[in-house]
Amino acid sequence: GAGVSQSPSNKVTEKGKDVELRCDPISGHTALYWYRQSLGQGLEFLIYFQGNSAPDKSGLPSDRFSAERTGGSVSTLTIQRTQQEDSAVYLCASSRSSGSYNEQFFGPGTRLTVL
């Protein structure tokens, strides 16, 4: 079956502009995660969605970052008034979230460059 997809693959924007990044999880996966991978760094957790529950936003770095998940499926990560330090690869992952262990399946990421 289809894996996690993300769009766009690459995004170049000017400082101060808003951007939207999209994630399509694997069908049937109720859990969805966003991570940020800055140059030379590991992945940093941003936000978590589980079904229709309120998201865990504890990893969002500032109030310029927000995310929503419509109908328990597609998710959009929005960054307002982008800054150069927002340049990174943004990765989305989804999982079944059943039992104590959930394998997270990752998308190919969106590379965001803020000029």
Added chain:
Amino acid sequence: AQTVTQSQPEMSVQEAETVTLSCTYDTSESDYYLFWYKQPPSRQMILVIRQEAYKQQNATENRFSVNFQKAAKSFSLKISDSQLGDAAMYFCASSPPMNYGGSQGNLIFGKGTKLSVKP
């Protein structure tokens, strides 16, 4: 809070040889999972191997195996018979079980080790 440390930014191995990537972690949890992920230039993270902390036996997946030392909080990855396709960034990660102490199962990653394979 959990932390994961990978002390080797880059490693190199000759094709068909064996290489070991190091990882240490710190956690106050009694139950957790440990993972090694591979990230090729395509950027897609691929799960290589996972270890459940309560299992003493080291996990093995074909040419990949781990040396899990719980007391030392060490979790190294051994790649045997290295192949050109093994060249990638390798990330060590940990997470508590889902719904354990309110956990959402989000992964905590190290900064990665870039592995090069020489023909």
